[in-house]
Amino acid sequence: MPFYNYYRVIRVRRRIFQSLIVLFVLGNAVHIGLSFIGANNRQRKSLSLNDVEYDPVLPYRYPEEVDIRIVVITFNRASSLEKLLESLDKLELDGDTGYLEIWIDRKDDGSGDGKPGGRINLDTLKVARTFSWSRGRTRVHVHKKNVGICGQWLDTWRPRAGTRELALLLEDDVIVSPFAYRWLKAVHRKYGFRSDVAGYTLQSEQVNQANGSGALVRPKDQVAFLYKLIGSWGFAPHPGSWLAFQDWYHRVRRQGRFRPYVARASLITKWYRMFEAKQLQETMWTMWHVYYSDKYDLFTVYNNIQAVTNSADILLSVNRMEPGLHFQRKRSDSSEKLLRVWSPDYVKFPDSLLAYDFDGSLATKHSA
Numbered sequence: 001m002p003f004y005n006y007y008r009v010i011r012v013r014r015r016i017f018q019s020l021i022v023l024f025v026l027g028n029a030v031h032i033g034l035s036f037i038g039a040n041n042r043q044r045k046s047l048s049l050n051d052v053e054y055d056p057v058l059p060y061r062y063p064e065e066v067d068i069r070i071v072v073i074t075f076n077r078a079s080s081l082e083k084l085l086e087s088l089d090k091l092e093l094d095g096d097t098g099y100l101e102i103w104i105d106r107k108d109d110g111s112g113d114g115k116p117g118g119r120i121n122l123d124t125l126k127v128a129r130t131f132s133w134s135r136g137r138t139r140v141h142v143h144k145k146n147v148g149i150c151g152q153w154l155d156t157w158r159p160r161a162g163t164r165e166l167a168l169l170l171e172d173d174v175i176v177s178p179f180a181y182r183w184l185k186a187v188h189r190k191y192g193f194r195s196d197v198a199g200y201t202l203q204s205e206q207v208n209q210a211n212g213s214g215a216l217v218r219p220k221d222q223v224a225f226l227y228k229l230i231g232s233w234g235f236a237p238h239p240g241s242w243l244a245f246q247d248w249y250h251r252v253r254r255q256g257r258f259r260p261y262v263a264r265a266s267l268i269t270k271w272y273r274m275f276e277a278k279q280l281q282e283t284m285w286t287m288w289h290v291y292y293s294d295k296y297d298l299f300t301v302y303n304n305i306q307a308v309t310n311s312a313d314i315l316l317s318v319n320r321m322e323p324g325l326h327f328q329r330k331r332s333d334s335s336e337k338l339l340r341v342w343s344p345d346y347v348k349f350p351d352s353l354l355a356y357d358f359d360g361s362l363a364t365k366h367s368a
């Protein structure tokens with residue numbers, strides 16, 4: 001090797017060596033920096049476990065698919081939200097995958113200009129951020145602007161066509177039994193193929209005839225039944241039906257002055273009209289579901305566990321009757337009656353179900 005060449009090789013080697021030193025020093029600095037940021041993150045994490053997403057695009061599509069998505073909708077009831085989350089912490093998933101999504105609405109700033117804004121209740125946000133769900137991951141979403149109860153229900157779970165995912169939508173004044181999902185999974189497996197199922201409700205208290213004639217008279221020996229009226233104290237929409245309902249809802253709401261009155265659901269319609277007189281009709285999203293179920297002949301599946309047990313503690317969900325949109329004062333509730341002991345009898349579903357119309361009469365023979 002000629003001398004000059006040999007020298008160049010040395011120079012090149014030296015340059016490589018210098019670069020390596022620079023890289024090493026830089027690398028360490030980056031490493032030290034990272035661990036510093038990491039420590040900061042860990043510190044922050046003990047204060048806030050969950051990421052918060054602001055200004056989500058509605059209707060919301062989630063990036064991943066899970067077995068059960070728990071969608072909690074809340075606004076300004078921090079301690080009530082806490083009680084719901086505590087009950088969800090005991091939810092039995094039987095090895096399935098779950099995601100908890102907490103949706104926080106903003107105060108209506110009254111400007112009516114449709115621009116982003118409106119105050120967030122910080123206590124509620126704090127409860128959501130710091131809750132660590134034992135059953136899966138948690139996401140917190142803060143609406144861009146006030147969407148009200150209609151937006152909270154209609155736009156926070158946009159299922160994919162043909163999805164296997166179920167979602168359970170819960171207002172923050174509801175608590176659930178540890179076996180709520182076990183029941184939901186079983187009932188969807190049994191009746192999910194039917195084209196007349198709007199969804200499944202956990203509710204079994206205050207199930208009344210929608211024409212104002214008192215409590216719905218239920219089957220004596222069947223563990224589930226169909227009812228035209230939605231039960232919103234823990235509702236899991238049928239994914240296919242929900243997709244169609246969302247499309248229909250957004251279409252008619254864009255048209256403006258459409259009124260969802262249903263003659264056979266006379267009491268429900270009367271309430272809605274009373275709300276309209278006070279310009280509070282946007283607090284009653286269920287009216288749209290009532291209209292849609294009437295128009296397309298859809299039913300909600302209810303549990304009727306009481307028909308096969310002597311126990312009174314058989315509720316899959318309880319409305320804690322917190323003061324807020326639906327009740328003015330705190331009322332006593334049935335928290336103690338949540339179902340805490342499981343039996344396979346509760347999901348021995350019959351092949352054909354009795355189906356009740358809005359007025360509590362048996363709907364004409366109903367098959368799939």
Ligand SMILES: *[C@@H]1O[C@H](CO)[C@@H](O)[C@H](O)[C@H]1NC(C)=O
Binds near residue numbers: 209211359360361
């Ligand atoms: C509700 O409907 C049932 C069944 O058709 C009927 O017997 C009852 O009288 C109705 N109640 C009212 C208040 O209209």
